[in-house]
Amino acid sequence: xxxxxxxxxxxxxxxxxxxxxxxxxxxxxxxxxxxxxxxxxxxxxxxxxxxxxxxxxxxxxxxxxxxxxxxxxxxxxxxxxxxxxxxxxxxxxxxxxxxxxxxxxxxxxxxxxxxxxxxxxxxxxxxxxxxxxxxxxxxxxxxxxxxxxxxxxxxxxxxxxxxxxxxxxxxxxxxxxxxxxxxxxxxxxxxxxxxxxxxxxxxxxxxxxxxxxxxxxxxxxxxx
Ligand code: DC
Numbered sequence: 442x443x444x445x446x447x448x449x450x451x452x453x454x455x456x457x458x459x460x461x462x463x464x465x466x467x468x469x470x471x472x473x474x475x476x477x478x479x480x481x482x483x484x485x486x487x488x489x490x491x492x493x494x495x496x497x498x499x500x501x502x503x504x505x506x507x508x509x510x511x512x513x514x515x516x517x518x519x520x521x522x523x524x525x526x527x528x529x530x531x532x533x534x535x536x537x538x539x540x541x542x543x544x545x546x547x548x549x550x551x552x553x554x555x556x557x558x559x560x561x562x563x564x565x566x567x568x569x570x571x572x573x574x575x576x577x578x579x580x581x582x583x584x585x586x587x588x589x590x591x592x593x594x595x596x597x598x599x600x601x602x603x604x605x606x607x608x609x610x611x612x613x614x615x616x617x618x619x620x621x622x623x624x625x626x627x628x629x630x631x632x633x634x635x636x637x638x639x640x641x642x643x644x645x646x647x648x649x650x651x652x653x654x655x656x657x658x659x660x661x662x663x664x665x
Pocket of ligand 1: 457479480482483540541544569570572573625
């Protein structure tokens with residue numbers, strides 16, 4: 442990486458692989474920004490629900506993407522949608538259920554990809570998502586694809602839901618994330634996929650700090 446290149450770390454993978462915990466910890470250790478791109482798709486989905494937009498109406502969803510402001514407070518990690526704090530609201534099962542439909546709309550992806558590239562061109566940053574290494578930032582010097590077996594991912598997601606006071610069975614959570622992964626992997630535009638030059642890390646039997654150390658070692662190799 443030459444001196445003028447801004448450090449970009451792309452972390453992709455299926456739901457529940459631990460991307461956001463790892464991305465946030467890596468960004469904190471390096472003192473750089475962290476952008477949760479899934480939160481952007483979730484915020485638009487929340488807005489579509491608020492405005493009763495038909496999830497089959499791709500033009501209306503595209504229009505919504507261009508007229509809605511989705512911003513982050515980079516210090517507190519709060520997510521704002523047209524200035525409403527939606528940090529907790531975007532994590533509900535209702536948003537999770539519809540987010541893949543919103544994320545499959547090419548016009549929505551064009552808008553959010555543009556916003557993501559703008560931030561990443563100005564600041565050293567860690568981004569997590571589904572298509573960062575393969576589509577948003579194909580030139581990113583560090584690309585990681587995080588995965589874990591479905592049972593582990595479901596357990597982690599169930600813990601997150603429990604912390605929000607939502608109870609659900611492990612089987613239901615596993616089924617929901619498998620359905621979402623299938624939709625995210627099979628869409629025509631920028632599907633969930635491992636970039637050819639991404640490093641695969643299976644987090645099933647690793648602790649958070651072990652994964653973070655592995656990512657930091659990769660970063661040191663590229664940007665000593
Ligand atoms: O990471 P997450 O589960 O919060 O992401 C929510 C959804 O957003 C996910 O099911 C697919 C979509 N997404 C996407 O299509 N591209 C990204 N870069 C990030 C998320």
